[in-house]
Amino acid sequence: MSLTIATCKHKITEIEGEQVCKDCGRVLGYNEVASINDKNSHNIGMFGFSEYYFIASKMAKNLNLPQFAIQTIIQTSIKLRKKNISKKHAMLFATIYACRIHEIPRLLEDIFLELENSSGKKVRRSEKSLLRSLNKISKKINEEKFSISSLNKYHYHQAYLAKIQNVITQEAGDEYFETIRTRSHKLLRNIHTDASSSAKEAILNSTTSIMKPKIREILA
Structure with missing residues (x-):
């Protein structure tokens, strides 16, 4: 007697921010960014963006960022990559953006250093240099919702x-x-x-x- 295991090929649809298989009903990922109040009820779906999750979670651990910030970083990075922003610049911009909109006080230099460390590098850049890079990225994006205001x-x-x-x-x-x-x-x-x-x-x-x-x- 042989045992046959049927594997669902997953026909994906989106239901209220979740990526769900229409056939088996399995939740494969999430499209929506959880709010601060929802941080305990949302998990990050790994479907399609494990490479972003690995970097974002490592940076978040070292920068002591909450779970909902990781989700914002991943979702923003993916959107920026679709605009032909390099992965490194997308992750940098997304992390800074997440810290700003969630009002998490972190410095540009520290965020950049953690991004470099995640790839095994130890390169430091000044705040002015990082701001120039952010301005270049902002011009490519050209969307008001992704604007990063100056720090006071x-x-x-x-x-x-x-x-x-x-x-x-x-x-x-x-x-x-x-x-x-x-x-x-x-x-x-x-x-x-x-x-x-x-x-x-x-x-x-x-x-x-x-x-x-x-x-x-x-x-x-």
């Missing part, structure tokens, strides 16, 4: 705090980190240099002389 000093403030949080909490505790956060936020209102420098200055001026050298090194 409060975004930099949150991003820099995210970079130093682990060091401060490990060495001085959560309460001291909260003190730095609130004190530097108040100082930031009265500092009017460029956005990045203002945020760094506010944080450093709120840090003790013992911690300041290490914090300055991290924020360099």
Whole structure:
């Protein structure tokens, strides 16, 4: 007696953002990006974009990004690739875009470095250089919904705090980190240099002389 296993060839249709087989009913993937409130009820479908998922999930882990941001990165990357944007530039733009629309404070340089690390490289680029690349990509896309606005000093403030949080909490505790956060936020209102420098200055001026050298090194 032989055993025959019937394999469904999957006739795919889209139902409310899901890629579903019309014959067997299996959910093969997702087209919609989950909102923040839906992050616990959506999983990323692997159908058709495993290469994007691998890079996005690795970057998200190192940048400490939530699940819904990974979905945004994947979906945006796929859309950009259809506009003849290279995969690397698509992933870079999509990650920055995801961080902006979900209000996740991350720096351009850190995002680019993680993208390079995911491919085994360790190349650093300045913020100005990255902004030029983003502008070129934006011109190719030419869609308002994919626009990335300039960062203000409060975004930099949150991003820099995210970079130093682990060091401060490990060495001085959560309460001291909260003190730095609130004190530097108040100082930031009265500092009017460029956005990045203002945020760094506010944080450093709120840090003790013992911690300041290490914090300055991290924020360099």
